Amino acid sequence: MVRVKNRYLVVNFLYPSTTPPSTSTSSFKDLPSLLQLHQPTPDTFHAGLLLRAIRDGVTELFGDYGMGMVSSSLKVNYHSPATSTSIIRCPQAHYQMVWAALTYMTALPRPIGTPVVVKVVRVSGTIKMAELEVIRRAKDIILRAKMEQRGGGGGIKGMGAGMGMVGHIMKTVEKRREEVLVRVEEAEEESESE
Amino acid sequence: MFYDLNVPWTDNTRELQRTVAFLDELGYDVVALTHTFTGRLPADLTSPVPRPLPFPTPSRLRILRRCNIFLTDAATNHRIPQLQQHYDIIAARPTDERTLQQACASLDIDLISLDLTQRFEKYFKFPMLGTAIARGVKIELCYSQGLLTGDATAKRNLISNATQLIRVSRGRGLIFSSEARSVMAVRAPSDVINLASVWGLGHERGKDGLTKEARSVVEFARLKRESFRGVVDVVYGGEKPVPDVVDKNKRAPKKGTPVSQSGEGKPMSNRQKKRNKKMDEDADKNTV
Known part of the structure; x- marks a missing residue:
């Protein structure tokens, strides 16, 4: 059966500069750097604003042609300010335009204006795989934050744990190395539900 | 292994530390801190980048030192060999046609880094860039100015120059680096590769620009010096395993970066096992 083919971009919003969010507290400085980087997006940045930001970006980079190509199926399927994660749907043939527009984004749109770095984490052919990826990422980041905290607390205890601990860390590092590159699915997965 | 060979060195250590930490978080493995010489080379060429750095760096990350020299007149060029003692990578930034020609054909440098936000009067030509690439001198594209400036012409120039360089060099010998003056200008490797593919380089070549080509620059530069x-x-090349090694971590660190890490040796074949067993048995008989 012929159907409209889409790509789903899983996107992370990262905040590497330390300008604290509107609710600036003294405890903010004490957060681990990992959490500072992955801090929640302001609630005022909702899905509609994200969509408009992408539209503006595509128009700026690719003009009316790009906008026409992309807009047929551009949609924000999932947007979670708490984890700074979104899933964006776009046409299969032109997902690179949307990706480039996201790369060129340097700040959240006008009323908020926080500097941001947008990172595409996964390009998927079905929304199911994109969702699974979001869940996996969220679990992973919690684990890493916990490990970092533990590493800061008792360094000597970690040393005593021996080869098992070292092996575990090595494995995590190896796993991270695999994840640096975004997996782009070329083969379309069959899904009957769509 | 992902390389970002151009992060400008500043005295603002907090900003730099943040940039380096963010690069590590994004998955880069090697970062080169750049010091730029403007105008004539000073008498004292020692690098202002202290070693070790004044802030803690992630252990996974390798930090290199690099210098940029502006090529304006031929007078300063004879001091490039002196620079090699102080820096890991030497990059040249030609300002006009003649110096670009010189840098491509004869200068003893590792990288040619062009200011892509400018408009060049002449087209680049393949014979010129081809000689550079054949010598192992790579050409660098810095993407950050295009991201951060509000200046539309700079952005346009960057894209037009980048696509032109990709066309002329036929996709060979190009390197992508950030030249990020602040944290916000750094992008993840995949995003850069996508940008390259939008500019017409293709995914594979784009990936090479962050990994293979950049590695070859670093390794050629190291070989030149050492x-x-x-x-x-x-x-x-490793050492013979001593049966009772207590501390494996004390082994000397390896120089350079391995292309691939080989695992354990091949498992013994069944035939070999049999043969060994037989030999042992024979030896036992003889002793008895």
């Missing part, structure tokens, strides 16, 4: 006439080098 090996015998850039031809013969002694590398650490």
Whole structure:
């Protein structure tokens, strides 16, 4: 059966500069750097604003042609300010335009204006795989934050744990190395539900 | 292994530390801190980048030192060999047609880094860039100015120059680096590769620009400095395992970066096992 083919971009919003969010507290400085980087997006940045930001970006980079190509199926399927994660749907043939527009984004749109770095984490052919990826990422980041905290607390205890601990860390590092590159699915997965 | 070979060195250590930490978080493995010489070379060429750095760096990350020299007149060029003692990578930034020609054809440098936000009067030509690439001198594209400036013409120039360089060099010998003056201008490797593919380089070549080509720059530069006439080098080839090694971590760190890490040796074949067993048995008989 012929159907409209889409790509789903899983996107992370990262905040590497330390300008604290509107609710600036003294405890903010004490957060681990990992959490500072992955801090929640302001609630005022909702899905509609994200969509408009992408539209503006595509128009700026690719003009009316790009906008026409992309807009047929551009949609924000999932947007979670708490984890700074979104899933964006776009046409299969032109997902690179949307990706480039996201790369060129340097700040959240006008009323908020926080500097941001947008990172595409996964390009998927079905929304199911994109969702699974979001869940996996969220679990992973919690684990890493916990490990970092533990590493800061008792360094000597970690040393005593021996080869098992070292092996575990090595494995995590190896796993991270695999994840640096975004997996782009070329083969379309069959899904009957769509 | 992902390389970002151009992060400008500043005295603002907090900003730099943040940039380096963010690069590590994004998955880069090697970062080069750049010091730029403007105008004539000073008498004292030692690098202002202290070693070790004044802030803690992630252990996974390798930090290199690099210098940029502006090529304006031929007078300063004879001091490039002196620079090699102080820096890991030497990059040249030609300002006009003649110096670009010189940099491509004869200068003893590792990288050619062009200011892509400018408009060049002449087209680049393949014979010129081809000689550079054949010599192992790569050409660098810095993407950050296009991201951060509000100046539309700079952005346009960057895209037009980048696509032109990709066309002229036929996709060979190009390197992508950030030249990020602040944290916000750094992008993840995949995003850069996508940008390259939008500019017409293709995914594979784009990936090479962050990994293979960049590695070859680093390794060529190292070989130039440490090996015998850039031809013969002694590398650490491992050592015979001592049966009761207590501390494996004390082994000397390896120089350079391995292309791939080989695992354990092949498992013994069944035939070999049989043969060994037989030999043992024979030896036992003889002793008895």
